[in-house]
Amino acid sequence: MPVRPTAALPPLLAAALAAATLTACGGGSGSDPDTVKVSFKQSTDNSVKVMDTYLADIKKQFEKANPGKKVELVPIKAPDSEYYTKLQQMLRSPKTAPDLVYEDTFLINSDITSGYLKPLDPYLAKWRDWDRFIDTAKAAARGEDGKTYGVPDGTDTRGLWFDKGIFAKAGLPADWRPRTWDDVLDAARAIKEKVPGVTPLNVYTGKPAGEAATMQGFEMLLYGTGDGTSDPLYDKASKKWIAGGKGFRDALAFVETVYREKLGPDVSDALDPNIGTRVRGELLPEGRLGIDLDGSWLPQDWLEGSGHEWPEWSKKLGLAPMPTQNGQAPGKVSMSGGWTWAIPAKAGNPDLAFEFVKTMQSKANAQKWYIANSGIAVREDVAADPAYVKAQPGIKFFTDLVASTHYRPAYPAYPKVSTAIQEAMEGVTTGDVSVEDAAKAYDEELKSATDGQVIEK
């Protein structure tokens, strides 16, 4: 039986099929030299379109200024922790890597170590506006190799938001200014006693809230323990992480108290991944939350065009700095982070991507963005602009906190350390674990997360 010519068909077909399927999901960012692909985090709250609106505007400007060039926006709609995961998977392959990504400073060092990002120094050297950025912000996206990997689009600070209406009912002053942790707890207890039906105090906790629990919750407490100035998590001198000491236990005990005395949200709500969206979108605007330990960016959800405008927020809410544990100097605590625009190492059009960054971070556009997302300016020329300072109530309060703020030790191990903190918090929140055991478990986790680079202090 001679081989028919058609017999060669199946293997050929198979090859063609395989080739087709393999390349169909290919054609990454490098496929079109005139298109810049921009990945960003879209809010999980459907009515919040702050970033989408801003980027659409920049896209229009950019395409007008650069005829023939296109911008493709690639939104990733996810809670923070899932956004990072998705992004890292995209960064692993040139086929899927966007040209420009929105990177949280909390993760950027980890991604730099993985070789996912491109050093921007050659670009920054030729970009005059870079000198306008304040030094601490420039350092936010600096790798351990001294190179810079991202352009910050603002920073943030954290403090206490409180509902003046609820405070009045609870017999608390409208110009409330707690001096110690106990002042905060006592105010919450007063609300619980006198204003039924509202949540007295919100402190983010547990793994579902992710980094919000670590930073807005735990670190706002931890960095207010001890002498209030040195870093309680990481020891720069020995380059080692610090095992949970007294301050660590005290901070956990605070969280435990909040949830044991039912001063916080119902535990099941606190451990709902969408708690942040609910606090901003429902609890605060509806006057159902007394005190919220939270970030400077909240008003972005209440501005015009945000979907649930709440122009009277500045009349209804008061602001107070988070005090140190016993009122020791400097008396107040804030943490700062922020996000940066970074270019993936495997991006197809890095040059074009940086052009887009330049458009975004011009003085006018940066100012527009700081105001739109309630960010704290990282360009000194914007920070000094009266139009910016007066643009929104609260900007001055949160900008003043920059003087006493702390930055996370965002080294590559930090994300894992952060998860260990969230687990400890979750344990004391549900009441399954005592403070002592949670701190012990943290020390164990810390050892494995940092390859044993731990010291006792």
Add this chain to the structure above:
Amino acid sequence: MKTATDPGLAKGPGPAAVPPRPAARSRRVPLLRVLPLTPAVVLLLLFLAGPIAYCAYIAFTDLQLTGQAEDSFVGFENFTSAFGDDAFLNAVWLTLVFTVLSALVGQNTLGLALAALMRRASKPVRTLVGGIVITAWVLPEVVAGFLLYAFFRREGTLNAVLDWLHLPTQNWLFTLPILAVSFANVWRGTAFSMLVYSAALNEIPQEVTEAAEVDGAGGWRRMWHITLPMIRRSIGTNLMLITLQTLSVFGLIWVMTRGGPGGRSQTLPLFMYEEAFQKSMIGYGTAVALLLLVVGSLFSVVYLRLLRTEV
């Protein structure tokens, strides 16, 4: 677990035994017969066997999603650290609880009961009940998860009903999350067992049951001595299938509780996801996936013994 049988191409006789011949036609025929299979085999190797082999390899490395420049081979380290990890042991325990409760006890007995009752029922009742049960099964997992989340949550349907009956309410997803997700899985997966058992019961010859009835065996005795032994093989098959399905349930639990609170409903698939994607430990997560495979095979071995015909 599927066992791949070796197709074993017919081997020609040893070259030493036969004098050399011109290209034999008989030898080319099997080759030609195999030819049409090649595209499928190539695709399977490419898209199925390849990734599986890669996964098995990753399980022995310290590959991370982020935070390190180079990954290296670490041998059995991932496996040893899993057995020293309380969270892993907790996940194994919860997986067993979830599987036994929702598959072996829940879906299996409820499916059999429904199938047995429906044989006696009138046609409209049969259609109605079957329709309802199967609807729950064909719903996408995420939709089912949301429905049950809405049913169990604090302000949910269940508590509203209990409240109306003046019974104490519970925050089900918080106090008993593993029971809530087990119930959800029973609700969603019973249809499969019901269909398997309906088919099996229809296979039982009427004469046998009638004969037993004449001999004065009651319903329970007929069930125990006739029906169950006769559908033993179906029981084994069904148990194996629903166990393997249940072991890998992810979406339902993820939507309802995300494995929380405090890991109280974190079964192995959720644990894997967290380690691999949220803590970026891809290597460790994959090793746990392989261990889940082992758990599945252990169950399978037990069922395969069940399936053996009695000698």
